[in-house]
Amino acid sequence: KAGVTQTPRYLIKTRGQQVTLSCSPISGHRSVSWYQQTPGQGLQFLFEYFSETQRNKGNFPGRFSGRQFSNSRSEMNVSTLELGDSALYLCASSLAVTGGFTGELFFGEGSRLTVL
Amino acid sequence: TQLLEQSPQFLSIQEGENLTVYCNSSSVFSSLQWYRQEPGEGPVLLVTVVTGGEVKKLKRLTFQFGDARKDSSLHITAAQPGDTGLYLCAGPDSNYQLIWGAGTKLIIKP
Numbered sequence: 001k002a003g004v005t006q007t008p009r010y011l012i013k014t015r016g017q018q019v020t021l022s023c024s025p026i027s028g029h030r031s032v033s034w035y036q037q038t039p040g041q042g043l044q045f046l047f048e049y050f051s052e053t054q055r056n057k058g059n060f061p062g063r064f065s066g067r068q069f070s071n072s073r074s075e076m077n078v079s080t081l082e083l084g085d086s087a088l089y090l091c092a093s094s095l096a097v098t099g100g101f102t103g104e105l106f107f108g109e110g111s112r113l114t115v116l
Numbered sequence: 117t118q119l120l121e122q123s124p125q126f127l128s129i130q131e132g133e134n135l136t137v138y139c140n141s142s143s144v145f146s147s148l149q150w151y152r153q154e155p156g157e158g159p160v161l162l163v164t165v166v167t168g169g170e171v172k173k174l175k176r177l178t179f180q181f182g183d184a185r186k187d188s189s190l191h192i193t194a195a196q197p198g199d200t201g202l203y204l205c206a207g208p209d210s211n212y213q214l215i216w217g218a219g220t221k222l223i224i225k226p
Contacts, residue, residue, distance in 0.1 A: 004158070033213075042218040043159075043204065056213050090158050104149075105214065107158025 002026065004108035006091050012114045018079040021111045025072050025093030031055075032074040033105065034066060037088040046089075049074055078113075086115045118143040118209050122217035130225050132194055137220040139205030140187040146208060148188045150179055153202040153219075162190075195224045 005024040013019050025032050034046040045058035049068035066076040072093075078085055089112075092105040123138045139148065147166040151159035163172050165181035165188060172179045176199075178191040192199055202221050206214040 043206075043216040045213055045216075048213065056211055092158070103164060104161045105151075105159075107160070109156065109158055 004091055004093050004106050006089075006108035006111050008111055009109065010112050010114075012116060013081050014116050015081055015083060017081050018077060019081060019113060020075055020077045021089055021091075021113075023074045023076075023091030023093075023108060025074070025091075026106055029093035029095055029106070030072055031094045032068055032072065033092045033094070034074070034076050035090040035092065036060075037090055037110070038086075043090070046076065081115045083115050086113060088112050118145070118207070118215050120205055120207060120215055120217035122203075122205060122220050124220060125218065126221045126223075128223040128225065129195060131196055134191070134193050135195055135222070136189055136191045137203055137222070138187065138189050139217050141207070142186065144185050146185070148181060148185075148205055148207045149214070150188070150190055151204045151206065153204060154200070159202075159204055192222075195222075197224045197226050200224050 004026055007022045023032055031050045033048040036044045036046055046060055046064055047054055047066050048056045052068045063079045068074045088110045090107050090110045092107045094105050121140050129135055147164055149164045150162045152162055153159040163174055163179045165179055168183045168185045170181045176193045180189045200223050202219045204219045205217045209215050
């Protein structure tokens, strides 16, 4: 079956712009999590959506937002981009059940954002 | 706050050598996972360990969960260039979100 699909794979933006990243989870997976990965900070959790509701949120400023649609596809948005937002943004889906840790996360290949 | 510390941060060895990487915490985890991430890809789950003292083998990779469930190790026997990648450990916090270590970047030279 198809894996997690993230688009776009690469993008370049300038400071102050905004960006929207998209993630299509594995069919049947209702949980989608977003991570920021940088060489210095490793994988940092942004937020998790389950059945169109944000279930958990990491320690990122309000410029980072997301949403999930009824088909489980998810988008994340970063407004007023800063140089420090340059990173690989990873989306992961899982067979989450309500209120519990499910086990395996399936990651997409990521969207590499460069902010100039 | 639960933290996972991985060591070493970077390891470069010749093909055929053995190696061990570590994932340590001062907190107890109900389970720990190991993922491998290759360049240009997302992390892929290798194993989940759930019982203190548990040992799991995946071909040349041996994973161990500490008796107190605060640490884990990954041992690779006769490393091959295909083992090159970033090895990440992760464990769930009290909110069922995964906490991640910073990773060990492993390079196996032919």
